Amino acid sequence: MMKYVHYDSNGQSQLGIHLDKGIVSFAVLEELSAGALQLPQTVAQLLQESELHKKLTAWLEQASATTAISPEHYIEEDTVRWLPCVPTPGKVLCIGLNYRKHAAETGMAEPTTPVVFSKFSDTVAAHLDTVPLPALSQQVDYEAELCIVIGKKAERVSKETALDYVFGYCASNDVSARDLQMRTSQWLIGKTCTRFAPIGPYLVTADEVGNPNELGIRAYVNDEKVQDSSTSDMIFYCDEIVHYVSQYMTLMPGDIILTGTPEGVILGQPEEQRVWLKDGDVVTIEIDKLGRLTNTFKAAIPQ
Numbered sequence: 001m002m003k004y005v006h007y008d009s010n011g012q013s014q015l016g017i018h019l020d021k022g023i024v025s026f027a028v029l030e031e032l033s034a035g036a037l038q039l040p041q042t043v044a045q046l047l048q049e050s051e052l053h054k055k056l057t058a059w060l061e062q063a064s065a066t067t068a069i070s071p072e073h074y075i076e077e078d079t080v081r082w083l084p085c086v087p088t089p090g091k092v093l094c095i096g097l098n099y100r101k102h103a104a105e106t107g108m109a110e111p112t113t114p115v116v117f118s119k120f121s122d123t124v125a126a127h128l129d130t131v132p133l134p135a136l137s138q139q140v141d142y143e144a145e146l147c148i149v150i151g152k153k154a155e156r157v158s159k160e161t162a163l164d165y166v167f168g169y170c171a172s173n174d175v176s177a178r179d180l181q182m183r184t185s186q187w188l189i190g191k192t193c194t195r196f197a198p199i200g201p202y203l204v205t206a207d208e209v210g211n212p213n214e215l216g217i218r219a220y221v222n223d224e225k226v227q228d229s230s231t232s233d234m235i236f237y238c239d240e241i242v243h244y245v246s247q248y249m250t251l252m253p254g255d256i257i258l259t260g261t262p263e264g265v266i267l268g269q270p271e272e273q274r275v276w277l278k279d280g281d282v283v284t285i286e287i288d289k290l291g292r293l294t295n296t297f298k299a300a301i302p303q
Contacts, residue, residue, distance in 0.1 A: 098260025229262030
């Protein structure tokens with residue numbers, strides 16, 4: 001499976017693809033293709049290139065392309081600094097209480113319409129980024145989520161065509177400061193602290209993923225599995241979400257939608273058993289076909 005990657009190389013933002021043997025940069029692919037490929041320079045341009053994935057896939061399937069990519073062209077993952085696979089989303093939308101078992105564990109009724117809230121775009125963080133624990137919160141929680149990446153302008157689209165407007169998907173963590181979130185009826189403060197929306201590491205196109213509601217989704221804290229479910233448990237599936245949101249706002253290429261979390265979050269545990277995220281905790285979100293997103297949490301430095 002081919003996955004798009006966004007990373008830093010010598011202080012320069014780079015795009016590439018991840019194959020079985022490692023990362024190959026767009027610059028190398030262009031050179032090897034001898035003019036057959038004209039590849040974008042930014043994620044924003046990538047999202048606008050609706051036919052690029054087909055062209056790139058067709059080129060890679062040629063025997064000449066297979067032999068052209070030699071070992072020295074591959075970059076090992078552990079040698080790059082990851083950047084967010086969508087670095088500057090115009091909108092970061094989130095769907096609350098969207099898994100049946102998660103609604104049950106929190107004692108809340110299943111919603112009859114999607115619960116939509118937002119984060120700011122500067123909450124987006126990359127794979128392996130450190131996530132600071134807010135100084136004024138003692139109850140920071142993880143939420144493994146499938147993230148939808150919009151690829152075409154979507155305005156009042158039908159449910160039947162909604163997924164045609166999706167470029168692809170990535171893993172995400174809707175980090176939540178529960179004590180701040182529940183302080184008022186508006187969740188914003190508890191949801192939009194610094195780097196509270198890690199996404200990545202890969203951006204995988206919709207055709208590679210297939211049905212987004214047939215994916216296993218898991219979370220680990222310090223290698224202990226704490227969430228283990230399937231996107232099939234969503235109350236509102238991905239096509240329903242894109243359809244619903246597009247009735248009220250215009251979705252644009254690069255907008256992202258975090259689609260809710262399954263059961264297993266700290267908030268869903270009995271109060272006396274809750275152990276909130278602390279300094280040094282490592283959280284990994286794993287979704288079938290999309291890879292593993294890992295971040296370390298660090299306590300705020302006293303001022």
